Amino acid sequence: MLELNSVNAGYGKARILNQLSLTVERGKVVALLGRNGAGKSTTMKTVIGLLPVTSGQVTFQGEDITRYPCHRTAQLGMGYVPEDRRVFPDLTVDENLEVGRQPPRDARPPWTPAQLFELFPNLLERRHNQGKQLSGGEQQMLTIARTLMGNPQLILLDEPSEGLAPRIVEQMADTIIKLKESGMTILLSEQNLHFARLVADQAYVIEKGSVRFSGSITELDSKPEVLATYLAV
Amino acid sequence: MTAGFIFAQFLTGLSSASSLFLVASGLSLIFGVTRIVNFAHGSFYMLGAYLAYHLIEWLPTGILPFWGSVICAALIVGVVGVIVEVVILRRIYHAPELFQLVATFGIVLVMQDAIFALFGGEDKFGSRAPGLNGVVRIFDEPIPQYDLALIALGPVVLISVWLLLNKTRWGTLVRAATQDRDMVAALGVNQAWLFTSVFFLGSALAGLGGAVQVPRESINLLMDLSIIAEAFVVVVIGGMGSIVGAFLAAVLIGELNAFGILIMPQITIVLAFLVMAVVLIVRPWGLLGKPDAIQHAGDQIDMPLREASLPGKLVGLLVIAALVAVPYVLDDFGIVLATDIIIFALFAASLHFLMGNSGMVSFGHAAYFALGAYASALVFRHLGGSMELALLIGPIAAVVGALVFGWFCVRLSGVYLAMLTLAAAQIIWSITYSWGDVTGGDDGMLGIWPSEWARSKPVFYYLTLVLCGGGVLILRKITHAPFGYVLRGGRDSSVRTESIGIHLLRHRHFGFAVAGLFAGIAGSIYVFSKGSIFPDEAAIPRSIDGLVMVLLGGVHTLAGPLVGAGVFRLLEDWISRLDFWRAILGTIIIVLVVVAPQGIAGFFHTLAIRFGLAKGRESL
Ligand SMILES: Nc1ncnc2c1ncn2[C@@H]1O[C@H](COP(=O)(O)OP(=O)(O)O)[C@@H](O)[C@H]1O
Numbered sequence: 092m093l094e095l096n097s098v099n100a101g102y103g104k105a106r107i108l109n110q111l112s113l114t115v116e117r118g119k120v121v122a123l124l125g126r127n128g129a130g131k132s133t134t135m136k137t138v139i140g141l142l143p144v145t146s147g148q149v150t151f152q153g154e155d156i157t158r159y160p161c162h163r164t165a166q167l168g169m170g171y172v173p174e175d176r177r178v179f180p181d182l183t184v185d186e187n188l189e190v191g192r193q194p195p196r197d198a199r200p201p202w203t204p205a206q207l208f209e210l211f212p213n214l215l216e217r218r219h220n221q222g223k224q225l226s227g228g229e230q231q232m233l234t235i236a237r238t239l240m241g242n243p244q245l246i247l248l249d250e251p252s253e254g255l256a257p258r259i260v261e262q263m264a265d266t267i268i269k270l271k272e273s274g275m276t277i278l279l280s281e282q283n284l285h286f287a288r289l290v291a292d293q294a295y296v297i298e299k300g301s302v303r304f305s306g307s308i309t310e311l312d313s314k315p316e317v318l319a320t321y322l323a324v
Numbered sequence: 325m326t327a328g329f330i331f332a333q334f335l336t337g338l339s340s341a342s343s344l345f346l347v348a349s350g351l352s353l354i355f356g357v358t359r360i361v362n363f364a365h366g367s368f369y370m371l372g373a374y375l376a377y378h379l380i381e382w383l384p385t386g387i388l389p390f391w392g393s394v395i396c397a398a399l400i401v402g403v404v405g406v407i408v409e410v411v412i413l414r415r416i417y418h419a420p421e422l423f424q425l426v427a428t429f430g431i432v433l434v435m436q437d438a439i440f441a442l443f444g445g446e447d448k449f450g451s452r453a454p455g456l457n458g459v460v461r462i463f464d465e466p467i468p469q470y471d472l473a474l475i476a477l478g479p480v481v482l483i484s485v486w487l488l489l490n491k492t493r494w495g496t497l498v499r500a501a502t503q504d505r506d507m508v509a510a511l512g513v514n515q516a517w518l519f520t521s522v523f524f525l526g527s528a529l530a531g532l533g534g535a536v537q538v539p540r541e542s543i544n545l546l547m548d549l550s551i552i553a554e555a556f557v558v559v560v561i562g563g564m565g566s567i568v569g570a571f572l573a574a575v576l577i578g579e580l581n582a583f584g585i586l587i588m589p590q591i592t593i594v595l596a597f598l599v600m601a602v603v604l605i606v607r608p609w610g611l612l613g614k615p616d617a618i619q620h621a622g623d624q625i626d627m628p629l630r631e632a633s634l635p636g637k638l639v640g641l642l643v644i645a646a647l648v649a650v651p652y653v654l655d656d657f658g659i660v661l662a663t664d665i666i667i668f669a670l671f672a673a674s675l676h677f678l679m680g681n682s683g684m685v686s687f688g689h690a691a692y693f694a695l696g697a698y699a700s701a702l703v704f705r706h707l708g709g710s711m712e713l714a715l716l717i718g719p720i721a722a723v724v725g726a727l728v729f730g731w732f733c734v735r736l737s738g739v740y741l742a743m744l745t746l747a748a749a750q751i752i753w754s755i756t757y758s759w760g761d762v763t764g765g766d767d768g769m770l771g772i773w774p775s776e777w778a779r780s781k782p783v784f785y786y787l788t789l790v791l792c793g794g795g796v797l798i799l800r801k802i803t804h805a806p807f808g809y810v811l812r813g814g815r816d817s818s819v820r821t822e823s824i825g826i827h828l829l830r831h832r833h834f835g836f837a838v839a840g841l842f843a844g845i846a847g848s849i850y851v852f853s854k855g856s857i858f859p860d861e862a863a864i865p866r867s868i869d870g871l872v873m874v875l876l877g878g879v880h881t882l883a884g885p886l887v888g889a890g891v892f893r894l895l896e897d898w899i900s901r902l903d904f905w906r907a908i909l910g911t912i913i914i915v916l917v918v919v920a921p922q923g924i925a926g927f928f929h930t931l932a933i934r935f936g937l938a939k940g941r942e943s944l
């Protein structure tokens with residue numbers, strides 16, 4: 092569904108991604124693991140189109156999206172949930188969801204706010220509150236819900252568990268599993284190996300913008316040296 | 325003054341607030357989303373007035389044709405706004421503020437000439453609005469019906485725009501984009517269209533503001549800059565991006581004008597700017613504004629500044645030698661031009677010092693140039709005609725002015741700082757313009773000639789070279805002194821108002837004064853080179869000239885101001901003889917910003933680095 096082929100990218104002259112290649116298959120949850128500063132967020136931003144690709148190729152659903160502007164990639168059915176929970180602070184929960192709304196892309200019924208409030212019950216009673224009034228966990232849920240309003244077929248989830256209370260992390264894992272069961276494809280970045288184990292089928296470990304390991308989660312667990320070198324576990 | 329009269333005056337204030345609000349709300353809306361401070365907004369207002377005037381004249385008289393013309397004019401202006409956005413502004417959304425500002429000023433110049441070419445230069449007086457040409461008696465005072473209609477129009481537009489922003493999907497997207505553009509794009513919204521549509525609405529509102537003025541005011545080619553200064557004040561007082569704030573501020577300014585004119589007609593504009601200064605000191609983001617959450621994307625990190633290398637110093641010596649040789653190789657005309665260039669090189673260098681070193685973009689640096697010039701002229705006139713004394717007192721006056729205004733300005737940053745510097749310059753301008761008894765008002769002050777010994781062109785040239793050229797060198801020394809490093813340190817560590825420590829604040833204040841001092845020296849010399857001084861020297865275009873010179877030379881190059889002043893003056897000298905020179909100059913400015921944002925000197929310097937002739941950022 093998503094394929095990165097020897098991608099180089101970065102900020103201005105600073106090249107961060109170095110010949111990065113990875114594949115995400117339809118219906119799978121793939122974890123992008125790596126230490127702080129390894130280039131996980133940069134990968135996400137490059138895929139969605141917030142950062143330009145300097146060389147290499149990105150394809151999504153068979154379409155070459157390397158040079159697409161961000162909104163076009165999103166309209167093709169890619170959702171992006173940034174790591175720093177960028178809810179619109181002055182917009183209410185309802186309005187935040189409205190910004191994310193896009194027409195459905197396949198035969199499946201589109202997400203409605205009502206369904207999303209079922210998935211994230213905490214948001215229901217907060218629907219008239221502004222984004223900045225929400226707690227960290229609620230903001231994280233709102234960014235995911237907002238992305239779902241665009242009826243994406245693939246979601247890029249940047250460190251969904253970061254800075255959340257353990258109880259909320261569990262809730263988050265449940266949600267991701269539910270989404271996966273509904274057929275959603277997810278690429279998620281994590282430093283929290285435990286969380287990745289709960290939800291992911293496959294893993295890529297990156298360091299300095301290059302892939303150092305790829306395989307299933309079970310294979311990863313059988314390689315303590317990878318865990319020790321790149322994840323400091 | 326009866327109560328009835330006061331009430332009538334109050335209503336007059338409200339009705340002029342309406343038009344002001346229309347213009348300001350458009351400006352605020354555009355700024356909120358695109359972060360562009362659009363000088364051309366005043367031109368849209370002026371275009372709206374001209375279009376409406378001609379449509380009304382052309383169509384048969386009647387209520388329907390009148391309002392039809394007003395609305396058509398607004399829509400056409402909206403379309404012009406869209407063209408401007410798509411062709412020019414879209415390319416510079418990520419450029420630093422200075423570039424955007426200067427580009428929009430280029431648009432102002434082009435529009436002035438375009439409107440002149442289309443509609444002619446004479447003032448026009450619209451007829452009264454059909455159906456609303458009578459008066460209503462309120463408390464026995466006659467109130468024009470049309471004023472009452474305008475009073476109603478303001479709130480109607482306010483409510484419509486508010487509903488549009490708060491109750492439609494488009495409005496939700498616009499508000500979201502105001503807060504986080506990239507995130508909106510990542511959710512699949514095409515920002516380009518969003519921005520263009522905002523530009524349409526904003527420009528149409530400006531056009532409407534101009535169109536409804538037709539029955540009230542004369543239509544002329546000065547409308548653009550006079551409204552833009554006021555609209556900036558309103559937007560800044562209200563809080564940039566806040567429509568409701570713009571309404572409150574427009575009413576405040578409208579009333580201030582209505583009553584200020586009774587007490588002291590000349591100083592209403594000064595009052596408005598004073599109110600703005602006070603509001604900004606108490607609430608740095610305006611009445612209803614929010615702290616600027618978005619860091620500006622355009623500010624690039626520049627290469628470290630180095631002392632000139634040996635080849636650099638050699639080139640510097642060559643330049644000095646060439647400057648000394650000028651009177652031997654050029655005729656009188658050439659010497660006068662060279663004198664002018666050196667004066668403006670110092671003016672540009674002082675502005676460059678302020679912006680390049682301390683990151684304070686001033687939209688009103690002409691204030692200190694004019695302060696120096698006027699103080700010199702006044703000293704000359706009243707204290708026995710001594711040029712030497714005048715050249716001493718002029719810069720002192722400029723420093724005092726810079727210390728006073730600077731005290732307010734250095735506390736702010738970014739657009740708000742720029743606006744306050746603009747306000748300061750407008751205050752100086754309106755004093756020189758309105759205080760006719762002392763400054764001669766619009767007629768200026770004439771007969772300010774150099775002392776006997778300096779009267780020949782070559783001698784005056786050398787005097788200029790010593791004072792202004794010396795000034796440029798001293799500015800460079802200060803840049804390389806520890807003081808310069810402190811300023812640059814403050815600039816680079818993302819200047820946020822709260823985080824500016826007292827220490828840095830004092831340095832910035834001092835830096836502001838230094839910039840004012842050298843601008844004042846340039847101004848003092850300038851009076852004597854011309855023999856006269858006019859309020860134009862304090863007006864917005866003069867401040868922009870300075871910015872254009874800095875830009876031409878390249879913001880990040882120390883040689884920039886010299887090159888910029890030279891190129892600008894020669895260019896001006898050449899094209900000001902042509903028809904439509906404003907349009908030509910404006911086009912050059914726009915093209916420059918879009919195509920060569922590092923400036924001419926910066927461009928050659930980049931070339932030099934590429935060919936190994938220079939390393940890093942040197943001070944050629
Ligand atoms: N806006 C930016 N500008 C320049 N460099 C950045 C920026 N954001 C991140 N980086 C650099 O890119 C590298 C990778 O960062 P990131 O992708 O955020 O890592 P991760 O998400 O894996 O923690 C880091 O070295 C970081 O310093």
Ligand SMILES: [Mg+2]
Pocket residue numbers: 128131132133174250
């Ligand atoms: Mg990250």
